[in-house]
Amino acid sequence: MAVVKANAYGHGLFEVAKAAEKAGIARLCVARLEEAVALRDAGILAPILVLGYTSPLDVPKAMQRSISLALFNAELAPQYEEAARHSVGTLQVHIKVDTGMGRLGIFPEHAVDFVAQVAKMDNINVEGLFTHFARADEPLQSTTDDQIIRFNRVLQELEAIGIRPSIIHADNSAGSLYYANAWYDAVRPGNAIYGLNPSADAPLPEGFEPALAWKSRLTSVKILSPNSGVSYGHSYITKGYERIGTCAVGYADGLRRKLGNIALVHGRRVNQVGMVCMDQTMWQLDEIPDAKVGDEVVLIGQQGNERISAEEVAASWNTINYEVVCGLSARVPRYYFDE
Numbered sequence: 001m002a003v004v005k006a007n008a009y010g011h012g013l014f015e016v017a018k019a020a021e022k023a024g025i026a027r028l029c030v031a032r033l034e035e036a037v038a039l040r041d042a043g044i045l046a047p048i049l050v051l052g053y054t055s056p057l058d059v060p061k062a063m064q065r066s067i068s069l070a071l072f073n074a075e076l077a078p079q080y081e082e083a084a085r086h087s088v089g090t091l092q093v094h095i096k097v098d099t100g101m102g103r104l105g106i107f108p109e110h111a112v113d114f115v116a117q118v119a120k121m122d123n124i125n126v127e128g129l130f131t132h133f134a135r136a137d138e139p140l141q142s143t144t145d146d147q148i149i150r151f152n153r154v155l156q157e158l159e160a161i162g163i164r165p166s167i168i169h170a171d172n173s174a175g176s177l178y179y180a181n182a183w184y185d186a187v188r189p190g191n192a193i194y195g196l197n198p199s200a201d202a203p204l205p206e207g208f209e210p211a212l213a214w215k216s217r218l219t220s221v222k223i224l225s226p227n228s229g230v231s232y233g234h235s236y237i238t239k240g241y242e243r244i245g246t247c248a249v250g251y252a253d254g255l256r257r258k259l260g261n262i263a264l265v266h267g268r269r270v271n272q273v274g275m276v277c278m279d280q281t282m283w284q285l286d287e288i289p290d291a292k293v294g295d296e297v298v299l300i301g302q303q304g305n306e307r308i309s310a311e312e313v314a315a316s317w318n319t320i321n322y323e324v325v326c327g328l329s330a331r332v333p334r335y336y337f338d339e
């Protein structure tokens with residue numbers, strides 16, 4: 001299953017879903033019903049699972065579009081059943097077990113009774129059963145091992161009473177790579193399918209490449225006089241005559257509003273000068289004397305022999321690569337190339 005929530009981790013929901021469908025993916029996972037509806041409206045036919053909360057009021061919308069829902073609250077089950085009774089067909093649900101994430105899910109000690117109860121409902125089919133790992137991307141394995149033990153216990157107890165949902169799933173990217181004992185019927189990688197490392201401790205194997213590069217262009221190149229202030233607040237003051245390039249990327253595109261960002265121009269690393277603005281950022285270009293308007297500026301990706309990874313940007317923003325790519329805003333045009 002391909003996890004394409006949050007605009008496919010910033011990569012573009014429809015194009016990634018189409019590519020995943022073409023590649024023969026079994027199912028797409030999203031966080032919100034709105035994302036699933038958008039996929040259906042765009043003509044995506046693959047099975048879709050909404051991993052997050054769906055209001056009982058929206059159950060008919062899901063059923064009309066053959067969208068499966070996660071079910072993780074005992075209170076929601078009768079409400080879903082009631083909503084499904086007034087719609088055509090059967091609501092497909094994947095029941096979530098909280099084996100140690102502390103987020104969504106029925107606790108293992110209540111899971112067997114709950115699944116048995118939902119399985120008896122006339123208008124709901126328990127299509128799947130799943131859990132989510134909290135620490136599969138860390139060197140410490142004991143938490144994930146414990147989660148797998150708890151999940152397996154639920155599965156065994158269910159089998160003992162003759163219940164075996166058809167799709168059992170647990171592994172995220174790091175789990176898929178490092179916990180083959182939790183592959184079950186399907187895995188739910190997100191980060192890895194975009195060629196991003198789940199973490200420094202759970203790197204992707206050889207051969208994975210990041211799918212995304214983030215590029216802009218120089219929109220102005222000027223020589224500023226000594227002692228000139230650059231950008232709001234003049235946090236940078238030129239020391240002498242300095243070549244300053246402006247580029248069409250700002251915090252409204254997803255560049256963090258801070259000092260110290262790095263970009264590539266003409267295959268060389270250049271330093272940001274002055275504060276990031278909403279739509280623009282300035283760069284010190286003294287080392288690139290032939291830089292001119294229209295030249296490519298790379299925020300993430302390769303240029304010549306230099307490369308800036310999403311992981312490097314994440315480290316400089318004190319966050320994870322997930323947040324960097326998810327933060328690329330809607331107005332940034334996405335272009336897709338078959339390589």
Ligand SMILES: Cc1ncc(COP(=O)(O)O)c(C=O)c1O
Nearest residue numbers: 003051132172173188189190191
């Ligand atoms: C329930 C669930 N499954 C799978 C994933 C995919 O995780 P990853 O991107 O680490 O593979 C996520 C992402 O946060 C998730 O919330």
